[in-house]
Amino acid sequence: MTDVAVIVPTLRRPFDLERALRSLFAQKDVDGRLREIVVVDNDPAGSARAGVEALSSACPVPLIYRHAPRPGVATARNAGLAATEAPLIAFLDDDEAALPGWLAALIRAQMSTEADVVFGPIVGRVPEGTGWARPYLERFFGRDGPAHTGLIPEPYGCGNSLMVRATALPGLAPFDTRADHAGGEDDALFAALSARNGRFGWAADAWVEEYAPAHRATLKYALTRAFAYGQGPSQTAASAQDWPGVARWMAIGAAQAIIWGLASVALTAFNRPARAETYDRTMRGIGKLLWMKGFEPHFYGSNEIARLDRVQRA
Template identity: 75%
Template sequence: MAGDVAVIIPTLRRPDGLLDALQSVFGQQAVGHRVGQIVVVDNDPTGSARDLVEGLQTERPWPLTYVHAPVPGVATARNAGLAATEAPLIAFLDDDEVASPGWLAALLEGQTQTGADVVFGPITGRAPSAEPWLQPYLERFFGRHGPAKTQLIDQPWGCGNSLMVRATALPGPAPFNTASDQAGGEDDALFAALSARGGRFGWAADAWVEEFAPPHRATLRYALARAFAYGQGPSQTAAAAKDWPAVARWMLIGAAQAMVWGAGSVALAIVRSPRRADLYDRTARGIGKLFWMKGFEPHFYGARELARLEKAAA
């Protein structure tokens, strides 16, 4: 069973975050021979991460593979990482995440204990540059919390900080839908299809990572745009399955949420309560369920993110 796990880290012009993520993987404990490969997928057309990755070749404890996926897109990057390894177990870590020393061992133990096709771990959100009143909300927003014990769960989370059984959770050579390259949601579609096939999801309570929100993400505007996109997910998944009664149900739920939480957020905004951010978030998710159609998707990845980075560097 030697070398049955590959860790895949997609990256786009985040050298500091990538270095921190890689060093946290190099420091994993109690996994030994289980790690067969670490794959870094550079999604920058210029291949900007190559020198950093190649410079770490001498200090890595496991084989380190550099993959250049020059067309920016979150699904494209994940598919390129999968194409570079034949490992039967795939762990995903993002380039803004730092894994605790026992992260991978906890994911593996969680998969063994639950028998799940995909196992997720908890995330501690960090937003050091946020406004003080907004910071608690943002750290909850970028974080992830689940059951206190390792167990099966009913609903999936996102790809960052996850372990997947390739044969069941990642079918075919390109399981992530590249139509999601710019807006994200590639994991929602993947997990919805897995659930429809009878797949199971698990939670590894000790598989902790920290996720660091850079300054441009540590804002209310960014978080609410993401909340709107998350709200779109259930309606879009139902629409993709042509389950129109489910679409209608989600839209009704969204309308109710938008009205109730919207009214509450107005009241809290008047008294300047820090809790207003949470109600803004719930309102945005409700509105997302209503406006799920093509043309309303906010774009966070791929070409849009590359354009933002190039503008910031100019």
């Protein structure tokens, strides 16, 4: 029964994309269930086409290329869904590499838990020379979870996940394209699934490695992302017009900002490496307070295209 498709969105990362795809070609013990791999090229210039075509002969299943020229993370995920009719959808980001038993572990976990979405652990990898914040950055780009496979109360992010299409991905375009540039496209999706009594699962042995590029493996970038992550609960409540919920999250954010902000001052005074963690928690608290439009940092879409263009011209 070939019922699983893996979707890999990509944007001008040819080396990373090849690493991600070759890790998928090497998957073991999937018992013929992998139907196809879909690469969604989010570069307006379609720069990934040649690389995908060159790798197609090495792929054990159909390798599908789709061009989504409008830059945006939600748009790319929706385009990948439109390219396949598989009832089970796995997502692997282009900066990730899956261990050989990754997909089999996700499938086993979904079967045993009957969860609508299953997530797996991530090992963060950052370049050499990242300085005193390296341990924090490795944890930031990684993902920890329970030691054993089972149901979990809260979701993680789309990277390294397996979803039941009928229940977790309703409609033709389930990812909200308003999140194209800031990210968090899965927050509203999973909040709606939770409201429908959907179930989330954890596959303890579905490992991937995430390789942070040098421009992201910095304390500044990680803290900006932490701020954006903090905005998520408040924004989700606001989207649902749950104003008491917004007020509650803002109150939580204020408390976090004060407590962890004071801890940050103390740790900074003594130059302790642990201050990176308290900076992170402070920024997440501030994000819950400043969730409104105008405060959203943009990591994807046209902003990322502009950054890549600047790098190319330099």
